[in-house]
Amino acid sequence: MEHVVVAENLTRKFGDFTAVDNVSFQVGRGEIYGFLGPNGAGKSTTIRMLTGLMAPTSGKAMVLEFDLETESEKIKERIGYMSQRFSLYQDLTVIQNLNFYAGIYRIPRNKKADRIDWVLQMADLSGREDILAAELAGGWKQRLALGCALLHEPEVLFLDEPTAGVDPRARRGFWDLIAKMSEQGVTVFVTTHYMDEAENCHRLSLIYSGRLIATATPEYMRSQVIDDRIIEVSVFPQDEAIQVLEANPNVRRAQVFGEVLHILANPNIDGIEVVQKTLSAAGLKPSQPIYIEPSLEDAFIYLIEIEDQREEGRKR
Amino acid sequence: MMRRIIAMAKKETLHIVRDWRTMLVSFAIPLIMLLLFGYAVTLDINQIPTVVCDQDHSPASRDLISKIVSSDYFRKVFVADYPDEIKQFLDSGKAKVGLYIPSGYEVNLLKNRTGNVQVLIDGSESNTGSIAVGYLQTIFTRETFKSIQKNMERRGVQGISKAGLVEPVVRVWYNPQLRSANNIIPGLVAVIMMIMTALLSSLTVVREREHGTMEQLLATPARPSEILIGKLIPYFVIGMVDCLMIVILGSLVFNVPMAGSFILLILLSCAFAFCGLGIGLRISTTATSQLFAMQLAVLTSMLPSFLLSGFMFAIHNMPNFIRPVTYLVPASYFIEILRGIFLKDMGITELYKPAGFLLIFGALMLISSAMGFKRRLDG
Secondary structure: OOEEEEEEEEEEEEOOEEEEEEEEEEEEOOOEEEEEOOOOOOHHHHHHHHOOOOOOOEEEEEEOOEEOOOOHHHHHHHEEEEOOOOOOOOOOEHHHHHHHHHHHOOOOHHHHHHHHHHHHHHOOOOOOOOOEHHHOOHHHHHHHHHHHHHOOOOOEEEEEOOOOOOOHHHHHHHHHHHHHHHHOOOEEEEEEOOHHHHOOOOEEEEEEOOEEEEEEOHHHHHHHOOOOEEEEEOOOOHHHHHHHHHOOOOEEEEEEEOOEEEEEEOOOOOHHHHHHHHHHHOOOOOOOOEEEOOOHHHHHHHHHHHHHHHHHHHHO | OHHHHHHHHHHHHHHHHHOHHHHHHHHHHHHHHHHHHHHHOOOOOOOEEEEEEEOOOOHHHHHHHHHHHOOOOEEEEEEEOOHHHHHHHHHHOOOOEEEEEOOOHHHHHHOOOOOOOEEEEOOOOHHHHHHHHHHHHHHHHHHHHHHHHHHHHHOOOOOOOOOOOOOOOOOOOOOOOOOHHHHHHHHHHHHHHHHHHHHHHHHHHHHHHHHOHHHHHHOOOOOHHHHHHHHHHHHHHHHHHHHHHHHHHHHHOOOOOOOOOHHHHHHHHHHHHHHHHHHHHHHHHHOOOHHHHHHHHHHHHHHHHHHOOOOOOOHHHOOOOOHHHHOOOHHHHHHHHHHHHHHHOOOHHHHHHHHHHHHHHHHHHHHHHHHHOOOOOOO
């Protein structure tokens, strides 16, 4: 597979703080590649390094086979970027923003009208050309920003938390657009902290405290990452139940998952029975425990815990 | 190159046109300043309010008073009966000059003695005061001479009327009526252009950083030079429109003569606009907030143009340690150019030095802004 984005040991420090720590990965052409992680994990810093907005402290990166350090101008001509914060001109209208970026990207005059029409169609902004960007609702703002980033038909699209603060329906529509882009051969690098959105990616990296802790397809993450079986049970009070369960050697971990508890148990035993007995013995009244398929979130939490344990070990 | 600059300039113009406050600052403030400086801030001193107290009540004392108050420099606001009343008028500020002629003035003159006249000046307005003293001394000298002449004639000495008298023949060049508008309005072109260009351009880069729009712009292939040149074009136009506005209104409304070449004036104004834009841009590329940028722009452009450029206070009157500072103020060179062209019909052969300074200063500022422009979010 042709790799359009290659990062090798990318590291970025802010003073003593390491925001991105030795990160390496590759993104293939046409792939939707996701960076999933909590706020402050280093997602934006990574994307800003890849778009030439920040210099890496060490490590290197290639985008479309151009070296980020020496050929960032060539890269910038071929990529589109959408920042986390809405960063178009609020006091300009939809069409004025589009015209501006068409000029900045030097879209040939004979193609300009077509491209702008295409964006207006794609973003469902036809008829809203003369509305000030500030007056657009969240979802439209997002699509206008995407449109400006796509005007010059970039080969790679970098999206930094593109759906932050957008309502669920608009988010759905937004991901449909991204899927369409990918079908047309555009490579998409996207960061998010929404687990459900991450499912839309072809491949996914989990980033935590600046480090990549896993890279795989969402399916693989869900099914293969966790060795233990997951048991769901409803029981109150939750704090007491967790204490009792974690005292059992066959239970690796019990954690609150909304109204219910998720218990990671040794796969070689009958987990359901163990959970039921342990809780009943403590005088609690659990619902019928059931085995569940691990979600991406379960996988993520599991991986983070392993990482934390490893970190603890390193400190010792 | 051009496409991006044009796109940038168009976008920046849209911001300006959309925001009525920027429009107001760009065009109303220069107009207000022109009217203020043209009408209100006149350095000519006329009609100084004067209170007189004549206790001599003689033809000679009445003659002296009428010579003074009919001179247009002084205006009689009150006739006091007692010298103490003069104090009240000066204290309350109703008069700036008090004139007290004690009894015996005429008799003293006739008897070959000195005719004493007391003059009280309100020194709290030192400028008005010193000018009043100057005017009065001229009048008194003339009266003294007349009185000597009369005494001589009375004693039968004839024909010495002008003997031994040194009389200067004064011709004022370039501004024959010594109108201060002729001096102030050309200087005002420099002050207003500097304030406008520096202030407006000082916000342009830092505003985009504050609003977060710079992040998107930096992710495009646009070069710093394209971004900066595009951004400056509309502010250059504003600066030149302000320049034309003051030059034209100055000549139509305030009758400031235009002795030299209008074309040369415009060309050199362009050079000066680059200096102002350069200062503003240099600030904008370094400042961390719009507020800070504005304060810095006021400090580095407005104050020096007002105080250290020769606009209000002549540079040769400044203390030795301040004078070198004025060499770094572009407005002082431009004011030299403006007064040279407006009043003295100077050409480029006389003005190449200040013109050269403006070009070099502007170029250095713009180049250093382009180099100081952060191409990344983290510098």
